[in-house]
Amino acid sequence: MIYLGIDVGGTDVKIGLLNENAKILAQGKTPTGVGNPYQDIIRNIAEYSKTLLTQAGYTLDDLTAVGVGVPGVADNDSGVVVRCVNMEWWNIPLREELQKHIPRPVTIDNDANLAGLAESICGVSMGTDSSVFITLGTGVGGGLILQGKPWSGQHGEGGEIGHIIMDIDGIPCTCGRKGCLERYCSATALIRIAQEAVIQHHESMLWSVCDNNPEKLNGKNIFACAMKGDATALEVFDRYIHYLCLALSSIICMIDPQVIVIGGGLSKDGPFLLDAINKRIKGYLAFPEVPFADIKIATLGANAGFIGAAMLAKQYTEEPKA
Numbered sequence: 001m002i003y004l005g006i007d008v009g010g011t012d013v014k015i016g017l018l019n020e021n022a023k024i025l026a027q028g029k030t031p032t033g034v035g036n037p038y039q040d041i042i043r044n045i046a047e048y049s050k051t052l053l054t055q056a057g058y059t060l061d062d063l064t065a066v067g068v069g070v071p072g073v074a075d076n077d078s079g080v081v082v083r084c085v086n087m088e089w090w091n092i093p094l095r096e097e098l099q100k101h102i103p104r105p106v107t108i109d110n111d112a113n114l115a116g117l118a119e120s121i122c123g124v125s126m127g128t129d130s131s132v133f134i135t136l137g138t139g140v141g142g143g144l145i146l147q148g149k150p151w152s153g154q155h156g157e158g159g160e161i162g163h164i165i166m167d168i169d170g171i172p173c174t175c176g177r178k179g180c181l182e183r184y185c186s187a188t189a190l191i192r193i194a195q196e197a198v199i200q201h202h203e204s205m206l207w208s209v210c211d212n213n214p215e216k217l218n219g220k221n222i223f224a225c226a227m228k229g230d231a232t233a234l235e236v237f238d239r240y241i242h243y244l245c246l247a248l249s250s251i252i253c254m255i256d257p258q259v260i261v262i263g264g265g266l267s268k269d270g271p272f273l274l275d276a277i278n279k280r281i282k283g284y285l286a287f288p289e290v291p292f293a294d295i296k297i298a299t300l301g302a303n304a305g306f307i308g309a310a311m312l313a314k315q316y317t318e319e320p321k322a
Contacts, residue, residue, distance in 0.1 A: 002058060003313045004049055004102075006068045007111060007305030010034055010086040013045050016306035017056055020314060022122045024303065026056035038092045046101030065317045066104050067309030068094060069111035071141070073156045076108050082156060085174070107309075107316045113150035113159055114308030115298070116143030119261050121311050123300045130257040133298070134161055134247075135264035139174075140182035144255065149315060150308075162186070164250060166243070184243040187219040187266050194222045194236045204232035223269045241276045248277065249284035252292050263298030270297035 001020040006013060009032060016027040030048040033041050049066075053059060068074075072084030079095025081087075095106045116125075116133025125131040125145070133143035142161025144151040152158045162182035163175055170179025183189055195214040198206045205225045210216040225233035248260060266273065274297055281295065282288045300307060 001064045001314070002062050003064055003310040004053075004066045004104075005114075005306035005308070005310030005313070006045060006049065006066065007114070007309055008032065008045070008068065008070045008087065009111075009305075010071065013048070014302060014306050015045070015049055015052055016303065016310060017052055017058070018307065018310040022118075022307060022311055024307070025058075026052050027303070027306065028052055032087070034087055038087075038089060038094075039097060041087075042094065042097045043101060046098060049102060060102065060104070063102070063104050065313035066098065066102055066106045067114070067311070067313035068098070068106065068108045069114040069305045069309045070094070070108065071111050074108040074110055074152075075156050076152075079106065079108060081108065105313065105317055107313050109150055109309075109312055110141075110143065110152060110156075110159065111305050112141030113143035113145075113152060114312060115141075115263060115300070115304035116145045116261065116308070117150050117311055118300050118304040118308035119263075119298055120145045120148065122307065123261070123304065124296045124298060125259040125261050128258040130255070131259040131261055132161075132251055132255060132257045132293075133261045133263060134251070136185060136187060136244075136262060136266040137264035138186060138188055140186045140247075141264070144257075150312065161247070161251065164247070166246065181247050185240075185247050187264070189243070190219055190222060190236070190240050190266065191217050193239055194233070197232050197236050201232040205230035206233050206236075219266050220268075223266075223272060227269075227272055237276070241280060245277060245281050245284045248281060248295065249286070253286050257293050260293045260295045261298050262295065263301075263304065267297050273297070 005016045012029040014029045017025045073082040081089050081092040081094045119125045131145045135141040140162030142159045144159040164181045165179050166181045167179035171183040173180035194217050209221045226237040
């Protein structure tokens with residue numbers, strides 16, 4: 001059995017060809033082309049997928065099914081991408097359009113759900129029945145895996161962890177509301193906190209690494225300064241960990257999963273981040289005397305999206321038909 005996994009991003013589309021054991025047979029990426037008509041974007045994805053198949057020595061006849069992950073709300077029942085702001089997609093018939101070029105079963109889901117599924121199948125949460133995947137990047141994405149399958153809720157909105165309200169009437173969010181979690185726990189939020197601090201502390205190492213321009217700060221150099229013991233960077237990092245532990249404790253309180261997996265750009269400094277979380281998280285829990293989720297760093301990196309997409313396609317094609 002051969003499965004195609006497609007991970008649609010704002011810059012690139014990552015595509016992988018996998019067997020039933022989640023072994024990657026071939027992989028590659030192609031520019032997304034945001035701003036072009038969705039028909040053109042999907043046709044380009046299909047053509048690149050066919051090229052990948054050919055290069056790996058397969059044809060469409062060998063392909064069992066296709067899975068697609070998108071950074072937004074996707075309705076697998078209808079095959080429609082309901083809302084995907086980064087792609088400028090609203091109510092796009094993704095399945096119907098893709099099947100014009102690749103006539104195979106197509107499943108769709110949110111990209112963070114699929115990354116979480118991949119980690120639960122062949123990554124750090126492998127073997128668990130329940131896990132939560134949280135991505136700390138430009139925004140904050142979330143994926144819920146229950147009994148080995150992604151859970152998006154009854155209307156496709158489940159797992160939108162980044163839009164849990166952290167602060168009533170707090171910082172405005174791109175979703176149009178205020179105080180969403182991603183305004184405090186994303187890499188963007190970390191950078192904002194550091195920019196505010198460095199303006200007041202020119203003696204900080206942060207001021208040097210950004211060449212006296214706060215706009216040059218990023219998650220990597222902020223973490224690097226904190227790891228070197230810079231007082232201002234440590235204060236920024238401490239504030240960020242405070243927000244993150246609040247978020248993690250809310251997830252534990254609501255879902256009580258076996259594992260919480262942290263991915264995204266900020267997870268690349270995994271040991272430093274994880275050590276800080278583990279030192280403080282218990283003080284944020286509603287029931288600290290009760291066992292709680294293991295918190296781990298994701299291991300599959302940028303491949304997680306297309307691995308999860310392919311494995312979702314496998315799950316759906318293997319389900320017994322009514």
